[in-house]
Amino acid sequence: MVGQADVTAWRPTVPGLREVFHARFGDHAYPRHTHDAWTLLIVDEGAVRYDLDRHEHGALGTMVTLLPPDVAHDGRSVRPRGFRKRVLYLDRELIGDELIGRAVDHPDHADPMLRDRIDLLHTTLATRGEPLEAESRLALIVDRLQGRLVLGSGPNRPPAPRPGLAGTLRDLLDARLPDDIGLAEAAARLHAHPVHLVRAFTREIGMPPHRYLIGRRIDLARGYLLAGHGPAEAAALSGFYDQSHLARHLRRMIGVPPRRYARGPA
Incomplete structure (x- = not known):
């Protein structure tokens, strides 16, 4: 519903599966963010338009979409009535x-067999089927994804190296999680002017440092919520000021607050 x-x-x-995420969104739009995991999604209703590394793409019901870690992306519905999707977050290894x-x-990827396998894995996970069945289905999915990526058309562009100044700041932010680091301290440690540091990060990573940090904290909080921590505790553990600060972000x-997030299948 919109x-x-x-x-x-x-x-x-x-093993290797960090999170299962099923969602129905009306007019919700994802802000630009990154994940420290592979994002494997299928769309069951509607269609999604998203930017990945500043290039526009579309996720349709017949497609399988695989978003890589560390690369900025967003997402919004193509149709007024929103969309429904199912996502698997996979360890980057x-x-x-x-x-x-x-x-x-x-x-x-337009691959009906791959999409069917992902659909069956979601069904197995949602109905709490045998662990061996889920692991086997996941292994087949990963193997097919790797095959498609390796054999895809065009040259195999290597992963972009972590840019010099921007990548060093990203490493610094990741190392200090969930704690913060002030711009003046970061600039002093990296021997860069604060303004140049912010501009370099925004240009290379695709978002300003503070937005990247919030996204990483949200990922931490999601993990804590899924592990059974309450919203207030998850907020404190992931570096937010309080529960309302986490809820807002x-x-x-x-599109939902912490109390409505970590709900498994019925």
């Missing part, structure tokens, strides 16, 4: 950083 969001998310006991560049160039990112 204007409303319905989210179901949980962490299954399947499961597919391999060496294929990030290929995934940036080819995030969408989580709602902006995925």
